[in-house]
Amino acid sequence: MSLPPSSEQDGGEHLPGQEQAPRGVQTLLELCVRDLKRLYLGKVETLQLLDLANELDLRDLREETLGAIRFSYDFFRDAAGEDLLRELCGEREVAGMETARTERERSRRYLRQQGTVLEPVATEYTTRSTGEEETLACYPYEALIAGVQWPKGVDPARREDWLSDQDFEKHLKMTREAFKALPFFKRQARKKDARLW
Secondary structure (H helix, E strand, O other): OOOOOOOOOOOOOOOOOOOOOOOOOOOHHHHHHHHHHOOOOOHHHHHHHHHHHHHHOOHHHHHHHHHHHHHOHHHHHHHHOHHHHHHHHOHHHHHHHHHHHHHHHHHHHHHHHHOOOEOOOOOOOEEEEOOOOOEEEEOOHHHOOOOEOOOOOOOHHHHHHHOOHHHHHHHHOOOHHHHHHOOHHHHHHHHHHOOOO
């Protein structure tokens, strides 16, 4: 069955056999979108609606349904399975949702870690020469990362200074001299990656 052409006046799509609704009366498309936005539809109904939108090539309804699935992707992924979602939504769409889910999970882990202060790590330290006839205490990496109580006297903004040369190179992946030569924003990015920010 082919779809009737949408009229230029309303700019919307219509279901087969659907006349343009009189002003004030909602179309089936509008009702479906309303229920999607109000979360009245369960997972089965939402997936059936997406299947219908795909079959009838209703782009507006497909986008609204995909938006509902994106919003609750974890729920749909667990309930329907990735294979069914790939079939209904398309490979590219599911890949985008999966990337967003992974990013959300990474952020949640980071926030959970940042929200608690762990017990202080044993603060046995060594010393290293700074080259200016001064020696500086070196604490283990685990005592300086985000989320732990740092040793007394450690400047939180410059925790990398209290790492031994070996730990510095291991976790920041460069020498101190190369690190100091980097622009400020690149140093901050390295420190974030090493959990020293």
